[in-house]
Amino acid sequence: MGGWQSGRMNFDPSSAVSGVRRWFQRRALAFKLMGVAVLGLLLFIPLGMVRSTLNERYARQAEAVGAITQTWGGAQRVAGPVLVVPYTHLISVMETRLIDGRRQEVSVDREQRGEAVFLPERLAVDGTVTPSMRRRGIYETPVYAARLEISGRFAAPGFDFVALREVRPQWEQARVCFVISDLRGTQGDLVVSGKFSKKTDHGSW
Numbered sequence: 001m002g003g004w005q006s007g008r009m010n011f012d013p014s015s016a017v018s019g020v021r022r023w024f025q026r027r028a029l030a031f032k033l034m035g036v037a038v039l040g041l042l043l044f045i046p047l048g049m050v051r052s053t054l055n056e057r058y059a060r061q062a063e064a065v066g067a068i069t070q071t072w073g074g075a076q077r078v079a080g081p082v083l084v085v086p087y088t089h090l091i092s093v094m095e096t097r098l099i100d101g102r103r104q105e106v107s108v109d110r111e112q113r114g115e116a117v118f119l120p121e122r123l124a125v126d127g128t129v130t131p132s133m134r135r136r137g138i139y140e141t142p143v144y145a146a147r148l149e150i151s152g153r154f155a156a157p158g159f160d161f162v163a164l165r166e167v168r169p170q171w172e173q174a175r176v177c178f179v180i181s182d183l184r185g186t187q188g189d190l191v192v193s194g195k196f197s198k199k200t201d202h203g204s205w
Contacts, residue, residue: 064139072134072143073185080178083118083154085171089164116159116169120152131194145187148176 090109097106127148133140157174159167176192 001054018064060137061139065141067136068134068141068143070184074182076146076185077181078148078150078178081120081150081152081176082124083120083157083174084177085116085118085157085169085174087159087162087167087169088113089168090166091107091164098189099184101189116157116162118157123150123152125150136137172175 088111091112093110094105094106095108096103125148127146129144129146131142131144134143159169
């Protein structure tokens with residue numbers, strides 16, 4: 001009858017620790033890169049919160065500026081003055097008419113209207129701009145008030161450039177025009193005054 005032979009395996013803790021240490025040393029760069037990546041991802045959280053707050057502030061500032069603009073007026077552009085003179089002229093059109101019981105194409109004169117625009121011969125603009133601040137809540141924006149004096153001189157209008165038939169200027173309907181981009185920004189009445197210093201065959205200017 002045989003007997004059992006027992007044995008005992010020797011375990012060295014120091015060798016196990018050194019093995020684990022060597023394993024970590026071989027993968028140290030990978031762990032460092034993983035740590036940097038995790039820290040970078042964690043930093044995106046506060047950066048996203050800051051960006052969201054900034055976008056909200058920008059949006060509210062834009063709303064405040066828009067509300068101020070609604071009452072004060074937006075950017076102004078003033079163009080002019082120009083002299084607008086309406087005129088009439090004749091054109092020939094073909095019409096079908098019944099002549100001696102037969103339909104025939106005949107040329108007929110028709111009157112049409114147009115407008116001629118004249119730029120000033122001399123123009124001077126003098127003005128002052130006064131800045132100020134307008135506030136809405138915690139936001140404020142600069143606004144500007146301008147007082148302009150525009151003076152000019154128009155030469156006697158001529159219609160030699162119009163290659164049309166029987167041009168007849170309507171001098172009594174002539175007008176001086178300006179273009180203002182946003183009338184909400186105007187304060188008070190817009191006053192236009194002038195005097196006529198030249199004469200044409202059709203009237204004084």
